Amino acid sequence: MDIDTRRPRARSARILSPLFGAAVTAALLAGCAAPASPTPTVTQTVTASADPSPSPSPSASSTPTAGVSPSGIGDVELGTPYDDAVAAAGATPVEACPWLATGEADGYMLTIQRPEVSDQDPAVVDLVQVSASPVDLEGKPAVGPLTAEGIGLGSRLDQALAVYPDAVEVESVGDRRYLAIETGAGTGSVFLTYTAGTDIIWGVTATTLDEPPYESCA
CATH class of the missing domain: 1.20.5 (Single alpha-helices involved in coiled-coils or other helix-helix interfaces)
Known part of the structure; x- marks a missing residue:
């Protein structure tokens, strides 16, 4: 063999x-x-x-840009007709609370609100907010619209205080905290939401209200 x-x-x-x-x-x-x-x-x-050198540009283009101010967030401005803002943002009204509309974006949720009972006709936007789960934001770069100073969802509290040294902390229900960072004359205010004992900013709100409501649809 x-x-x-x-x-x-x-x-x-x-x-x-x-x-x-x-x-x-x-x-x-x-x-x-x-x-x-x-x-x-x-x-x-x-x-x-x-040629590969420009390849980082797609990730750079997906990097959040400035879009948060006392007058609104992104394309949603405070004081604009609510129905128009909802339609333009592609948001969906909440069936149980028709004064609210929400929409999913890339890594965060958009919320648009009008007064539950409005004195104006048509009703106008009095709050626009972006938010995300703190767990999903942990260890990741900021997502969604940013303030002109580069603060947004996923930013750290110390980062926000470094660029907004005059920010005012507002206590809410339970361990929720708001950081009032910017107010515009005749427009609204910007609030950053975080949880006491942690430092991740998980909510950014522009509103004409005194502060963001703890629950908009109870």
């Missing part, structure tokens, strides 16, 4: 050897037939290697 096994291998080597020699010969001839083609190939390779 051992003798039979070695013989086929020897035959295979003898059969492949001429083929291998022919392949080498063909490769050499091909190399001679292509005079200076390797030079442009190297140049093209170097040029192509520079």
Whole structure:
């Protein structure tokens, strides 16, 4: 049995050897037939290697941009007709509380609110908010719209206090806390929401109210 096994291998080597020699010969001839083609190939390779450098741009484009101010958040401005704002934002009214509308965005939730009983016709937006779960924000960069100073969902409390040294802490129900950071004359105020004992900002609100309500739809 051992003798039979070695013989086929020897035959295979003898059969492949001429083929291998022919392949080498063909490769050499091909190399001679292509005079200076390797030079442009190297140049093209170097040029192509520079192409990946702009690749971080998609992630940069998804980075949140300034969009929070006392007049609103993103494209939703305080004082605009509620129905128009909801439609423009693609939000969905909450069936149990028609004065609220919500919409899912990339990593956060958008909430638009009008007064439950409005003195104006049409009713106008008095609160717009973005929020996310603190657990989902842990250890990640900020998501959603940012203030002009770069603070948003996922920012740390000490970061906010560093750029807003005059911010005022507002206690709410239980362990919820608001940090009032900015007020605009004739518009509204910006509040950052966090939980006492932690430092992750999980809510950003622009509103004409004195402070964000603990529950808008009880």
